[in-house]
Amino acid sequence: MVSEWLLKILVSQHAQLGSGLMLEVDTKMRRIMEQLTFWSIWLSRGTKKRSQLDLELEIENMGAHLNAYTSREQTVYYAKAFSKDLPRAVEILADIIQNSTLGEAEIERERGVILREMQEVETNLQEVVFDYLHATAYQNTALGRTILGPTENIKSINRKDLVDYITTHYKGPRIVLAAAGGVSHDELLDLAKFHFGDSLSTHKGEIPALPPCKFTGSEIRVRDDKMPLAHLAIAVEAVGWAHPDTICLMVANTLIGNWDRSFGGGMNLSSKLAQLTCHGNLCHSFQSFNTSYTDTGLWGIYMVCEPTTIADMLHVVQKEWMRLCTSVTESEVARAKNLLKTNMLLQLDGSTPICEDIGRQMLCYNRRIPIPELEARVDAVNAETIREVCTKYIYDKSPAIAAVGPIEQLPDFNQIRSNMCWLCD
Numbered sequence: 001m002v003s004e005w006l007l008k009i010l011v012s013q014h015a016q017l018g019s020g021l022m023l024e025v026d027t028k029m030r031r032i033m034e035q036l037t038f039w040s041i042w043l044s045r046g047t048k049k050r051s052q053l054d055l056e057l058e059i060e061n062m063g064a065h066l067n068a069y070t071s072r073e074q075t076v077y078y079a080k081a082f083s084k085d086l087p088r089a090v091e092i093l094a095d096i097i098q099n100s101t102l103g104e105a106e107i108e109r110e111r112g113v114i115l116r117e118m119q120e121v122e123t124n125l126q127e128v129v130f131d132y133l134h135a136t137a138y139q140n141t142a143l144g145r146t147i148l149g150p151t152e153n154i155k156s157i158n159r160k161d162l163v164d165y166i167t168t169h170y171k172g173p174r175i176v177l178a179a180a181g182g183v184s185h186d187e188l189l190d191l192a193k194f195h196f197g198d199s200l201s202t203h204k205g206e207i208p209a210l211p212p213c214k215f216t217g218s219e220i221r222v223r224d225d226k227m228p229l230a231h232l233a234i235a236v237e238a239v240g241w242a243h244p245d246t247i248c249l250m251v252a253n254t255l256i257g258n259w260d261r262s263f264g265g266g267m268n269l270s271s272k273l274a275q276l277t278c279h280g281n282l283c284h285s286f287q288s289f290n291t292s293y294t295d296t297g298l299w300g301i302y303m304v305c306e307p308t309t310i311a312d313m314l315h316v317v318q319k320e321w322m323r324l325c326t327s328v329t330e331s332e333v334a335r336a337k338n339l340l341k342t343n344m345l346l347q348l349d350g351s352t353p354i355c356e357d358i359g360r361q362m363l364c365y366n367r368r369i370p371i372p373e374l375e376a377r378v379d380a381v382n383a384e385t386i387r388e389v390c391t392k393y394i395y396d397k398s399p400a401i402a403a404v405g406p407i408e409q410l411p412d413f414n415q416i417r418s419n420m421c422w423l424c425d
Contacts, residue, residue, distance in 0.1 A: 047099040055092070064089060066096075070147055072134070073293055074363065078355070083182035087191055094195035097170065102162050111154055118148050125231045126302065129402050132220040133233045137298060137400035141213040172196070176362045180355035212295045217398025219413050223406070229284060230310050230405040234317070234416070235300025236397045241292045241364035247377045248389040249290050249299055252324055254336040254343075255386070256288035256301060270335055273320045282313040294364065298400070299393065307406035314411065318419045324390040326422065330383045337378050344374060396421045 047055065059066060064081035077097060079089040121127050131146045138144035148154070177192050179185075215237035239245050257271035261284055267275050277283055286303040305313050348354050348371075361368050398417055403410055 047095050048101060049095050049099055058088075058092070062088060066092070072143055072147060074360070076356075076359070080352070086179075086183055086187065090188070090191040091195055098196075102159055104159055107157070107159060107162070111157075114148060114154050115151065118151065118154075121148065125404060129231045129233045129302065129404055132222070132402035132404070133235060133298070133300075133400055136218045136220045136402060137215055137235065137237070138213045138296075139216050139218065143213045143293060143296070176359045178355050178359040178362065180358060181351040213293070215296060215400070217400060217417070219401035219403070221401075221407055221410065222404045223408065224404065225307075225406045225408070227405040230305045230307055230403065230407050230410070231302075232305065232310065232314070232401070232403045232407070232410065233300060233302040234314070234399050234401045235289075235298040236394050236399050236420075238290060238292065238297030238299035238393060240295045240297060241360075245389050245392070246292060246297075247374075248381050248385050249297075249393065251333065251336050251340055251378065251381045252386055252390055253288050253290035253299065254340045255324060255328065255332060256320065258285075258287040260285040270332075270339075272323070272332075273317065276316050276320070277313070280309075280312065280316070282309050282316060286313075286317075300399070307409060310407060310409050311411055314416065315419070318416070321390070321394050321420075322422050325387055325395040326391075328383050328386050328390075333381065333383045333386055337381060341375055341378055344378075345371070394420070 050058070062081055062085050064079055064085065066077075066079050068075070068077045070076070077093060079093050081089045121131075135144045135146075175196075177188070177196070179188050238249055255271070256273055257269075259269065259271065259274035259277055263269070263274075263278075265274075266278050269275050269278065273286070277286065283303050283305040286301055288301045289298070291298045301317055303313060303317070348357060358368055397420055399420060401413065401416065
């Protein structure tokens with residue numbers, strides 16, 4: 001039996017630098033760096049040590065896979081290969097990260113690629129709504145910017161910007177090298193020292209103190225009566241990954257749950273909100289979310305509604321939020337805790353998600369949290385702590401709202417804000 005492993009190198013500007021130092025130019029350079037390194041340069045000119053043909057043949061002959069992705073806080077480069085090819089995979093990653101040629105022709109070609117990708121994102125209404133939600137919740141901060149960045153940034157970036165960005169930010173204190181699968185930790189450590197030690201192990205100067213990303217209760221409305229359905233997200237400020245209240249908010253998020261018209265169960269669903277939504281035919285779908293960043297987060301719900309049911313659906317959602325703050329029961333919390341633990345384990349169903357989890361936890365906690373410890377933290381939550389924490393972060397707090405589509409019947413922001421305290425029948 002052949003063991004497979006997944007190796008990733010995670011570069012995070014936010015976790016080590018913080019959002020306050022992500023200048024207006026950083027988002028565009030981070031995204032183009034991802035595209036250039038693994039699409040243009042890999043498929044066209046290669047690195048200073050490898051031509052395009054050499055690199056392509058080497059990867060194909062290994063049966064390996066290279067890719068990259070970017071989130072609001074992390075840039076991830078990863079290789080997936082067989083265990084026996086670990087040294088070559090680490091060396092290739094190090095070569096691509098440190099020795100990419102960044103040719104002017106490749107940069108010009110990637111402008112078109114990213115601009116087309118931006119057009120594709122704009123057709124995904126959920127992505128659009130969440131971009132608007134971040135833009136209004138984190139105004140004038142790094143988290144308020146989209147991952148792809150504004151069009152004017154993509155059109156204006158040049159090679160010097162990229163080189164300066166890589167030289168400044170791709171340093172040891174901001175990088176995690178993680179692996180999962182058939183790999184020895186000692187072997188990985190030796191390879192990291194050999195391939196990354198000289199250029200990434202030291203960092204001149206201290207990492208500056210970082211201002212937090214400030215949350216602002218506000219709204220963005222984009223009315224388009226030609227659209228058949230309204231897309232709406234509403235959220236309050238939550239906490240960062242390492243905050244003690246994170247687990248409790250995760251349980252509260254599980255209590256709200258998600259629902260779609262294609263689901264069976266009807267009034268027998270465990271989520272109270274799903275029962276009410278199904279009974280009243282209030283929306284096409286909803287999805288509760290708890291998004292954590294380094295020093296802040298968003299806790300809320302995304303829903304897709306008919307134009308005539310927006311107000312009723314929002315009323316039911318806010319009423320259910322108030323119930324979390326005042327009268328959630330122990331049986332509901334016990335069910336949500338079991339579901340949360342199950343989902344946490346199901347997410348770690350292979351080397352890919354395990355490696356992602358290792359990298360993210362090292363950036364957020366500076367250690368890997370064992371599964372038994374996470375389960376113990378979840379088990380420590382009860383109905384009283386849910387009520388206390390939800391009252392702290394939800395009750396009488398100003399929300400951020402993003403809505404797109406036929407939203408004429410969406411209540412005024414002041415009315416929505418006033419309903420963030422107890423609603424009477």
